[in-house]
Amino acid sequence: MPALLDIQNIHKAFGGNVVLQGASLNVMPGEIVGLLGPNGSGKSTLLNVASGFTRADSGEVRFEGQDISRLPAHRIVHHGMARTFQLPSMPSKMSVLEVTLAADTRLHGVWSTLLKPSAVREAEAEALQQANQLLDSLLLTPVKQLAASAISGGQKKLLSIACALMARPKLLMLDEPTAGVHPNLRRDIVQTLQRLRAQGISQLIVEHDMHFVREVCTRCIVLDRGQIVADCKPEELSSHPQVIEAYLGRAAAQAAQMKAA
Numbered sequence: 001m002p003a004l005l006d007i008q009n010i011h012k013a014f015g016g017n018v019v020l021q022g023a024s025l026n027v028m029p030g031e032i033v034g035l036l037g038p039n040g041s042g043k044s045t046l047l048n049v050a051s052g053f054t055r056a057d058s059g060e061v062r063f064e065g066q067d068i069s070r071l072p073a074h075r076i077v078h079h080g081m082a083r084t085f086q087l088p089s090m091p092s093k094m095s096v097l098e099v100t101l102a103a104d105t106r107l108h109g110v111w112s113t114l115l116k117p118s119a120v121r122e123a124e125a126e127a128l129q130q131a132n133q134l135l136d137s138l139l140l141t142p143v144k145q146l147a148a149s150a151i152s153g154g155q156k157k158l159l160s161i162a163c164a165l166m167a168r169p170k171l172l173m174l175d176e177p178t179a180g181v182h183p184n185l186r187r188d189i190v191q192t193l194q195r196l197r198a199q200g201i202s203q204l205i206v207e208h209d210m211h212f213v214r215e216v217c218t219r220c221i222v223l224d225r226g227q228i229v230a231d232c233k234p235e236e237l238s239s240h241p242q243v244i245e246a247y248l249g250r251a252a253a254q255a256a257q258m259k260a261a
């Protein structure tokens with residue numbers, strides 16, 4: 001089966017700071033892949049490269065077999081890949097509902113100006129229904145008329161997931177979706193992501209919380225200093241020598257190996 005997302009040999013430096021050093025990973029249809037690694041290891045940069053927000057120095061990104069390495073972010077969304085950001089910022093003059101509606105890619109771009117007024121009205125009505133459903137499923141109905149900038153940090157995370165889903169993606173990429181989110185909300189996010197997977201939406205999720213990763217992810221990839229050091233099942237993470245070394249240092253990895261011997 002061909003990969004949905006195939007990232008090959010990505011190199012990226014910011015000035016003298018080498019951030020990605022030949023990182024490769026793939027996401028197969030139906031998977032929820034967790035992308036883990038210490039702070040500064042390059043996880044968000046890799047998501048930025050995959051989604052067209054940062055241009056790699058070299059390497060290739062393919063989506064459903066098509067080379068998208070040089071496409072801008074808005075074109076990549078049309079291919080079926082949407083993402084959220086680690087620190088979502090929201091416009092102050094738009095309500096939660098308006099921000100969600102604005103994320104509907106069908107109403108953007110040159111082609112939408114070619115639609116008949118009746119088709120535009122139909123698309124707008126569909127978008128409104130979809131936005132209301134998504135806001136409801138992410139528990140944002142009570143705040144949907146508030147300014148998007150005025151809702152809590154956790155609610156902004158949920159809103160950014162709603163916005164990404166408005167694009168009806170085949171692959172959803174989330175950058176730390178549960179960081180700073182209350183445990184009750186976290187449970188709702190976990191259920192939402194599992195429901196989305198059942199609907200056929202594959203996912204690539206940057207996450208530090210091991211509990212979340214074990215519950216949600218079908219496979220894990222660990223990045224350390226810009227290189228992939230592990231590609232394993234979630235339950236193998238805690239005994240994987242390179243993962244222990246990435247998080248706790250070489251001495252801890254050697255101690256764990258000696259203990260296992």
Ligand SMILES: Nc1ncnc2c1ncn2[C@@H]1O[C@H](COP(=O)(O)OP(=O)(O)OP(=O)(O)O)[C@@H](O)[C@H]1O
Nearest residue numbers: 014017019037038039040041042043044045046086
């Ligand atoms: N636009 C940029 N300009 C300069 N340096 C950058 C830029 N984006 C990222 N970096 C650098 O790249 C390195 C990796 O950052 P990145 O945000 O990818 O890490 P991360 O793995 O997502 O970390 P965290 O877990 O803290 O979110 C850092 O040293 C960061 O300063």
Ligand SMILES: [Mg+2]
Nearest residue numbers: 043044045086
């Ligand atoms: Mg990050």
